[in-house]
Amino acid sequence: MRLSFAAPLCVLASLLPAAGFAQKDSDWVGTWTSAAMPLTQPSDKAKLPLGYDDVAVRQVVHISQGGKRLRVAFTNEFGTTPLHIRAAHVAFLAAGSRILPATDKALTFDGSPEITIAPGQFAYSDAVVESVPIFSDVVITTSIPAQTMPTITYHALGMTTTWFAPGGDVAAQEFETPAAVPPGIQPPDVSAPVRSLSRSESPVQEPIVKPQPGADTKTAAAPGVIKTSSWYFLKNVEVNKEGHSAAIVTIGDSITDGARSTPDTNRRWPDQLAPLLAANKKTKRLGILNVGISGNRVLKFGAGPSALDRFDRDVVKQPGAKYVVLLDGINDIGNMHRAPVDAITEKEMLDAYTTLANKAHAAGLKIIAATMTPYQGAKYYSEDGEQIREHLNTFFRTSKLFDGVIDFDKIIADPQHPLQFNPKYDSGDHLHPSDAGYTAMAAGIDLKLFRK
Template identity: 35%
Template sequence: MTYQSKTFFSSVSRKSKFSSFSFIAALLLFLVLSFNANAAKRKDASKIWVGTWSTAPYFVDANNRAPVPGLANNSFRQIVRVSVGGDVIRFHFTNLFSKNDVTFKSVGIAVSTGGSSIDVASAKVLKFAAKEEVTIKSNEELISDPIKFPLKPGMKVAITICFGDAGPEIGGHAASRTTSYLLEGNQPLTADFSKAITTDHWFVTSGIDVMAPKTTAAIAILGNSIADGRGSGTSKFNRWSDILSERLLKNPATKNRAILNLGIGGNCVVRGGQGEPAAVRFDRDILSQQNVKWLIISEGINDIGGVRSADQAAKMANDLIDAYKTMINKAHAKGIKVYGATILPFAKSSYDKDFRHPIRDTVNNWIRTSGNFDGVIDFEKVMSDPQNPNTLLPDLHSGDFLHPNEAGYKVMGEFIDLKLFE
């Protein structure tokens, strides 16, 4: 009996020790998992979405649509250059300004290695709510699911869309200054596009966000064709915004500053022009971007070029200034600093009329002296001819006395003080 009791209590003791050990092990496992989960949360909390590339969408007219055989049921590869990098990204697509729904059978991304070629090993397929195929309704926009992708600063990314339905009227950015590639049929992401039809347009794709440290922030540019890069080299990525981006990335104090170019060729500030006027598109194209901390406004020359008489001149100057004030106030309400870029001279161009030059002088003087802007980027100072201040320097324009050439854009991009963005 005594022996049995000892055995019984010994067994109970061993069970108690085992139970205690199990409890401690479970507790330790719980603590480790909780620590890892909290660490992951802290890691996620230390990062934010930041726009690393963007372009302003607008209605693409019949002269700038995709070439035959069109986008429907075919594959279209577009190349973009990002600014800041990261390991998790997501893509924005737009069907604004379209009367047709657009279907993606699949969308692939890869590192661009030049021309239509890609690094096949880097290729990945995007998903939308965990599915590859998706339809964007007319006048709607879409964001992809986040995807892991080793995005390097300044990297060129190829975006290959296999379209289903895609009517002829479609939104995009016609003046891409970058060659895209159209291949007949729904081709695999890694297909050879070397024999594709080329076109210098972007369609449907409108932005890329990257998950980045909280110290990362974006600089948005609101502008016209001079921001959009008319006169720059096709697929050379040498707009003044590209030159600025390269400088920011190389400078230790600004290496985490992204550039978002929302310029539209022919765009106006208050009325007319290509795309919606800047005052109308401002909330969508600027304020909806991810983590913008600075804004450069480089607009106005097309409004001035549209003035038909001396009687309209004073009103146009006042309208531009009022629009600038409204945009500055909206940006300031979002904590965004706003820098005003002076309007370039246009004598000898198609805009050259005696009554138009005083408008530019009035607006530029206001930009420099009113104190409404947080800073001034005086492009006129480095681009105008000292012998004829109303004219661009002869070696810095593209031949039309209105748009800079590649050398001119280099001067503009290198002129901007990086300390504005520290």
């Protein structure tokens, strides 16, 4: 935990001496996370070369709080064999897969450049001592040598590009030419102060690295480079606690995971909530830890462990957690007729939510319930499922089990047809919000919920 880390562009920072510095785990707060899931290694190495060849894996994460120190947790929690990481680097993003080379630094693990993580475990890097601006796009590149890897710990729906380059060169400046930012959607400017936003505005600012005139905006992968939209072996990015800094953990399904939002733009509702929190002096120290899993269910294993099974690991044990927002259950309801094993009852759901609320309170967390959004017109809609959704939403709005409620149902619903999405917020499948829908969800949250 003894590294220095160069500041990006115009960010000014006094580097702390690396030697002799140490922190307890309680001195850290999460600024980014993803929910871990198991993946049986694909047999087609042309699609995912992990385990078959030496590769460099470059991944981008968008943090929600800044700090003066940073560390990264790598995970093998679902692995059945040891995970060997030969090297790991951290830098700031320029564009596409390109890093700002002056910010590229090696991570170490108890002073060593490499680490082997036992099955079922995770491990922290040593601290990087540097000024890390809020809303930075942090690039983490790991060298993963060929090794036996029957099960991979990953997060399926990253909505962010990950690159695999042959050979394991973690210090390469880029793996492809910079990708164009989609029209009308820009990443936040991490060098600028966050300004107050009206509820009608989208929390988006100018990019830190602006496209140069005449620059090639096409994406062209280098020979042998493979791209996916998942995260691999990444558990947490943490920064040092400052003042009353803490984290809001958002647990849920694809609607929290950001399904059908624009890739590589961080348009999930938790991402869009972060600048609103930062612009309010009473919530500016709160980061966001998103542990949504697309396809997740409350009661049963679906896409990843159920909310009941993973709540302790993904919520209670998050560094610096103070609040949890629960938006989960629509997949339990939607899949209730698919097979006998998927059958659920309203009582089972109520009991599960009660259990989750009690778990949160036992851990000293405040739990905020979010009503489930409309789904009439979705492929798995049913009238009896709709009745359960309405009853559960009434429970969320009225139960004293929770420390507050966010009424996403009312925010997203069509005022003329309340069982359906408002057309201007519908991504097209009548189940997931569009970018505009995710913006409305974030803008509709009363920040006073996070001041109690």
